[in-house]
């Protein structure tokens with residue numbers, strides 16, 4: 001899959017920022033250089049300067065028809081949190097969403113939260129830990145949970161499909177990792193940058209929101225880019241048959257909210273389902289290779305379907321072996337999750353691995369997959385999980401213990417903010 005830095009619909013000022021473009025100079029380069037405190041000499045493109053040039057800042061445009069962090073390639077690190085709104089004053093929510101936009105945009109460019117000063121008698125506006133760091137393709141994506149629309153006069157803006165997920169099989173939900181009025185997904189190739197973004201938004205929210213739960217994730221599970229598809233904690237390539245964010249036709253059909261919605265203001269947005277899925281890693285690690293491959297339906301090393309030779313070969317769900325048994329077993333994960341066997345349903349997965357130390361009683365590893373998926377309607381996830389949670393061979397090795405559903409509004413145009421988009 002090609003790098004789709006522009007997959008949220010547009011480049012800032014109509015252009016993308018690439019290493020070559022950055023080094024070539026121009027207004028964008030000057031601004032970016034200033035943001036990073038990099039002298040323009042180092043960006044002039046001359047031989048000597050190029051040799052000493054700092055690496056180009058990797059910037060994903062904040063503005064565009066769609067929010068960044070959905071179609072754009074998954075970065076290496078995730079900081080995700082949900083918040084409950086504790087203020088009952090609509091003006092507080094409005095101020096917060098305005099301030100969040102004003103902070104998020106510069107942070108994605110590697111700049112500080114605005115308002116930083118050298119006033120010794122006040123806390124700095126930016127907590128400072130990302131000062132001087134490249135943004136590492138930082139994206140900040142916001143989503144709203146069902147209950148938010150029950151307050152602040154928002155009932156008329158609530159989409160009909162936004163409701164708490166129904167009880168689903170193979171879940172044992174911990175309220176401490178479930179729900180929330182607002183979700184923020186911050187992703188960056190630098191873990192400190194992703195964490196800083198979340199922390200500074202949380203800090204701006206003091207008095208209006210409280211963080212309900214948070215998850216740090218690592219390693220992408222959603223990218224099908226070269227050099228190779230990343231692996232999840234089961235050791236299998238994950239993302240091989242994901243929706244490619246650059247495939248506009250598939251994104252329009254399965255991911256972006258469109259005319260089917262009762263809420264025109266959400267066109268170009270998407271539903272975000274988050275599931276904290278614990279893996280019983282020790283059990284998996286004791287399973288023989290042949291069974292692991294049968295559980296997933298793919299070769300562990302190459303990622304090829306059991307009916308093929310190479311990772312991207314199409315699975316043949318009809319193929320049988322000499323004994324007449326299905327080569328990809330009836331309960332294999334990819335058979336039960338594939339669009340061929342789910343009336344065409346697809347989702348865009350953008351999850352991360354997580355670890356949380358050890359189970360204090362058993363001494364076993366706590367960790368798994370922080371599953372994030374984007375889709376046009378929540379039913380797409382519900383239909384898949386209703387099937388996977390009952391029949392999937394993988395269910396023996398996993399358990400969903402956290403959950404959230406949010407609607408992500410479309411992207412902003414320059415000059416717009418999240419307050420005006422939601423509350424006007």
Ligand code: HEM
Pocket residue numbers: 232234236237238239240241242275277278279296298333334335337338339346347368369371381384385388398
């Ligand atoms: C810990 C939990 C899970 C693990 C370890 C896991 C792992 C995998 C792996 C290794 C693949 C094959 C490679 C690929 O095409 O990406 C895959 C495919 C897929 N998974 Fe999962 N998965 C998990 C949970 C889920 C859940 C909860 C859903 C949705 C409800 C889901 C939906 C899918 C879909 C749609 C595919 C593509 C199937 C195809 O078209 O071939 N997975 N998963």
